[in-house]
Amino acid sequence: MTVDKATNNRKAAAMSGSAKQEGPSCLWDSITKAAFVMGSGILLLAAFGNSLTWHLQRFWGASGDFWQNLWTRLYLQYEGQHAVLFYLGTMLAPLLAFWITNGLFLLVDVTGRPSFITRYRVQADKNSPVDQQKLWHAIRQVVFNQVVVSGPMVVGVYYLMTWRGDPCGPQLPTFHRGLMELALCSVVEELLFYYSHRLFHHPALYKHIHKQHHEWTAPIGVVSIYAHPLEHVLSNMLPAVSGPVLLGSHLVTTSLWYCLALVSTTISHCGYHLPFLPSPEFHDFHHLKFNQCFGVLGVLDRLHGTDGKFRETKQYERHALLTNLTPLSESIPDPPKKLQ
Numbered sequence: 001m002t003v004d005k006a007t008n009n010r011k012a013a014a015m016s017g018s019a020k021q022e023g024p025s026c027l028w029d030s031i032t033k034a035a036f037v038m039g040s041g042i043l044l045l046a047a048f049g050n051s052l053t054w055h056l057q058r059f060w061g062a063s064g065d066f067w068q069n070l071w072t073r074l075y076l077q078y079e080g081q082h083a084v085l086f087y088l089g090t091m092l093a094p095l096l097a098f099w100i101t102n103g104l105f106l107l108v109d110v111t112g113r114p115s116f117i118t119r120y121r122v123q124a125d126k127n128s129p130v131d132q133q134k135l136w137h138a139i140r141q142v143v144f145n146q147v148v149v150s151g152p153m154v155v156g157v158y159y160l161m162t163w164r165g166d167p168c169g170p171q172l173p174t175f176h177r178g179l180m181e182l183a184l185c186s187v188v189e190e191l192l193f194y195y196s197h198r199l200f201h202h203p204a205l206y207k208h209i210h211k212q213h214h215e216w217t218a219p220i221g222v223v224s225i226y227a228h229p230l231e232h233v234l235s236n237m238l239p240a241v242s243g244p245v246l247l248g249s250h251l252v253t254t255s256l257w258y259c260l261a262l263v264s265t266t267i268s269h270c271g272y273h274l275p276f277l278p279s280p281e282f283h284d285f286h287h288l289k290f291n292q293c294f295g296v297l298g299v300l301d302r303l304h305g306t307d308g309k310f311r312e313t314k315q316y317e318r319h320a321l322l323t324n325l326t327p328l329s330e331s332i333p334d335p336p337k338k339l340q
């Protein structure tokens with residue numbers, strides 16, 4: 001009886017604790033913190049933005065003519081065939097970026113070499129070596145999604161974008177505009193990805209659709225677009241293509257954004273926390289625990305409290321840019337396993 005009572009008291013305390021943590025006060029706290037961070041960011045940008053972008057523009061200006069000349073040559077070569085040019089820029093370039101990055105990661109996944117890289121594994125005991133049958137199954141689905149789903153969708157996106165004007169105009173966007181559009185595209189992606197992703201975690205949708213992506217509890221790069229075709233359309237493609245459509249972006253900005261988005265999702269799934277590359281801990285934790293860390297940037301997870309458990313873990317302590325060569329699993333080791 002006493003033991004039961006003590007356990008119940010502990011449970012009640014834990015529950016009230018978690019209620020306190022996830023209640024409206026925490027949400028309000030998150031909103032004020034986010035507003036403070038964003039407000040400070042805007043103030044800083046207003047204060048230093050002009051001079052910062054002026055210096056960057058000067059740096060860009062030296063090579064700007066080079067890029068404009070290159071674009072003019074392409075533009076003249078594809079005169080009257082802008083749909084073809086758009087298709088090459090939004091399909092071929094991102095496909096190359098995806099497969100070159102993933103080719104390198106796959107070499108490490110399949111061979112387990114070089115050991116210099118495998119030391120940086122996020123989930124130390126996983127995918128060593130990777131299950132080849134499971135890998136081929138994933139690659140087949142990835143190629144299907146890219147060719148059969150993304151291929152026609154990009155054609156649709158072209159016609160949608162031409163309503164706002166020719167995305168293949170003769171003049172390249174300015175450096176400032178390109179930079180601003182890339183930032184806005186990542187905000188649009190965060191919004192659409194977070195909510196569509198959470199929707200796919202609804203039990204009714206999860207078991208038929210999103211479960212496929214979660215077969216990999218320890219993900220590897222190529223798994224980033226291993227998903228049910230419907231999920232690929234709504235949760236992978238739509239968040240990425242919406243930004244350039246809404247902004248009426250130039251083909252070059254659109255192509256660059258697709259490449260960046262694909263390389264970034266590859267890194268967040270790659271399973272290695274490598275020096276000087278963005279941290280993959282956040283999305284890796286989502287694959288490990290399923291009900292945490294739904295977004296890309298983490299802002300909406302903070303606002304909705306869906307990163308609460310993540311923030312109490314070692315993975316959260318490791319979730320930063322690694323600026324030296326010591327693997328974070330060594331500098332921030334896991335606590336010793338409790339003896340049963």
Ligand SMILES: [Zn+2]
Pocket residue numbers: 213219224269283287
């Ligand atoms: Zn994933």
Ligand SMILES: [Zn+2]
Pocket residue numbers: 197201210214286290
């Ligand atoms: Zn998920």
